[in-house]
Amino acid sequence: MIPLSWYLIVAALLFCLGLFGVISRRNAVAILMSVELMLNAVNINLVAFWRYLAPEESTGLAWAIFVLTVAAAEAAVGLALIISIYRQRDSVVAEELDTLKY
Amino acid sequence: MTITIQQVVFIIISAITLISAWIVVTDRNLFHAAIALMASFAGVAGLYILLDAGFLAASQLLVYIGAISILIIFAIMMTRRLMQTTESPYNSQWRWGILGALLAFILLAVLIFQTWPADTFAGPAIVSPATLRGSVTDLGEALVSVDQFVLPFEVASVLLLAALVGAIVIARPEDSQ
Numbered sequence: 438m439i440p441l442s443w444y445l446i447v448a449a450l451l452f453c454l455g456l457f458g459v460i461s462r463r464n465a466v467a468i469l470m471s472v473e474l475m476l477n478a479v480n481i482n483l484v485a486f487w488r489y490l491a492p493e494e495s496t497g498l499a500w501a502i503f504v505l506t507v508a509a510a511e512a513a514v515g516l517a518l519i520i521s522i523y524r525q526r527d528s529v530v531a532e533e534l535d536t537l538k539y
Numbered sequence: 540m541t542i543t544i545q546q547v548v549f550i551i552i553s554a555i556t557l558i559s560a561w562i563v564v565t566d567r568n569l570f571h572a573a574i575a576l577m578a579s580f581a582g583v584a585g586l587y588i589l590l591d592a593g594f595l596a597a598s599q600l601l602v603y604i605g606a607i608s609i610l611i612i613f614a615i616m617m618t619r620r621l622m623q624t625t626e627s628p629y630n631s632q633w634r635w636g637i638l639g640a641l642l643a644f645i646l647l648a649v650l651i652f653q654t655w656p657a658d659t660f661a662g663p664a665i666v667s668p669a670t671l672r673g674s675v676t677d678l679g680e681a682l683v684s685v686d687q688f689v690l691p692f693e694v695a696s697v698l699l700l701a702a703l704v705g706a707i708v709i710a711r712p713e714d715s716q
Contacts (some may be wrong), residue, residue: 438662439549442655444586447553449647451560451579453640458564460636461629466569466614470576473607474560477583480595488590488663488673495672495681499688501595502678505602506695510702512607516614517710523618524712532630 444485452478465522465529469515476508549589556582567628569615577608590663594675 451474458471480501487497523529555578562575580603587596629636672681681687 438543439546439589440655440657440662441660442651442657443549443553444590445651445655446648447557447586449644449651450557451583452647453644454557454560454564456643457636457640460639461633462564463626463628463630464569466611466618467564467572467628470563470572470611473576473603474563474579477580477603481583481586484587484590484592484595488592489660492591492663492666492671492673495677495687498592498595498673498678499681499691501592502598502682503691503695505595505598506699509602509607510698512610513702513706514709516610517706519614520617520710529618 441485441489444481448478448481448485451475451481463530463532465519465531465534466516468531469512469519472515473508473512476504476511480504545589549586552582552585552589555579556586565628567626570612573608573612573615576611577604580604580608591671591673594673594678 455471455474455478458474459468462468462471483497483501483504487494487501491497519529522534526534528534559575559578559582563572563579566572566575580599584596584599584604587593587599672678682692683689
């Protein structure tokens with residue numbers, strides 16, 4: 438028997454690793470990968486709560502699938518943006534994309 | 540307290556997930572990070588199987604490992620300078636990143652142990668397989684029934700269409716109008 442809090446702690450650790458990556462990585466693709474880790478952590482929470490608290494309803498699973506959909510859309514558009522930026526600026530380092538600052 | 544086989548499996552899968560996630564956020568070489576990301580997604584799929592969500596685990600394998608990881612690897616290969624490994628992978632605010640992530644984790648851990656201490660919900664709710672709403676049939680009915688998720692479902696299809704068109708328009712070279 439696995440206590441609910443184990444799943445929640447693993448999800449929290451995964452979320453915080455992703456948070457650190459989003460704040461600290463220089464590369465835009467790496468930032469996108471960290472966002473995917475955070476979305477996965479949220480999904481673990483959704484499924485764990487579904488299984489432990491409301492297994493007679495499909496709510497948790499359905500929302501996990503919606504999160505999956507949004508993650509796929511986000512990855513497609515995000516990577517298209519990165520490729521477009523690389524074509525124009527020859528760089529994908531987030532710090533160097535500062536046109537709006539000046 | 541003795542440790543059961545299920546708990547051992549859980550610990551191994553969680554360790555795989557978290558160690559690969561650590562590699563994703565720390566490795567200089569983005570290609571290695573992308574491979575570790577796939578391992579991390581596979582670990583999360585394992586957690587779904589432990590939670591009796593088999594269909595979601597299959598979707599995780601197809602969508603994340605099959606599609607998103609490949610898309611990320613494509614992006615890494617198309618932007619060649621990403622593969623160089625001499626520069627630091629972090630920007631100037633990485634100390635604040637560590638601080639913020641640690642504070643967030645402490646906050647979450649306190650919340651979790653206050654609200655759901657390990658002795659409550661010591662195991663998943665005991666339900667007969669007939670009432671466990673995790674099968675593909677249950678999920679399919681929930682997604683298209685009017686009193687449940689048909690509206691979010693349709694909105695999600697519009698979102699996917701918009702993402703499809705948007706990705707093509709954004710990534711198209713300027714001169715091929």
